[in-house]
Amino acid sequence: MSSPSRAPRHTLSRERLVAAALDLADSEGISALTIRALASGLGVKPMAIYHHVANKDEILDAIVDAVYAETYLPRPYAPWREELARRTRSVHDALNRHPWALGLMETRKAPGPANLASHEAVLEVLLTAGFSLGATAHAYATLDAFVYGFCLQEVMLDSIDLAGSADDLLAGMNLTGHPRMAQFAAEHVLQPGYAFGDSFEVGLGLVLDGLEQLRRSA
Secondary structure, eight states, rough: OOOOOOOTTTTTOOOHHHHHHHHHHHHHHHOOHHHHHHHHHHHHHHHHHEEEEHHHHHHHHHHHHHHHSSSOOOOOSSOOHHHHHHHHHHHHHHHHHOGGGGGGTTTSSSOOHHHHHHHHHHHHHHHHHTTHHHHHHHHHHHHHHHHHHHHHHHHHHHHHHHHHHHHHHHHSSTTTTHHHHHHHIIIITTTTTOOOOHHHHHHHHHHHHHHHHHHHHH
């Protein structure tokens, strides 16, 4: 097996490094993202990576920031409900493209500019819409809990291929004594056109309805 060709000297940039790290995480998972693997994919020696980043944490900060950069920044003087709905959908879409980011989005101790801009924009929308500081905290936490939780469920269901093997999965379950589960499976999950993802818009609407009640009470 031939070794990867080396990149010409002085061609490695931070932008190219971050793009390669993002591609590696997308294709092989976050556990595959190591300095050695990244250097191999770029055709450089591992020490060349350290000319652009101090350590792996800095790479993680950068690729998480790249995911935030793909999300919509809500505008504070447009209707808050529509703006936050659009922002939440964009987070959902970004996490579907980069499922490895699900466990990292809120963990960075050195957030990048897109990360900070995203948080600032959501806070500005909520406060401009009349949410109190306390209500803003509850609203933001609820929105993020909904979208992150929904994406986590999608990842888990994808891992067992619910969409492609629901019949086989249910055939392996003994639902005797569980009539509601049997009914739900037969009359809903196994029906043509069923998709777990269809619940996203329903759930988002319920969350936004609840936030409106919270805003009014504040």
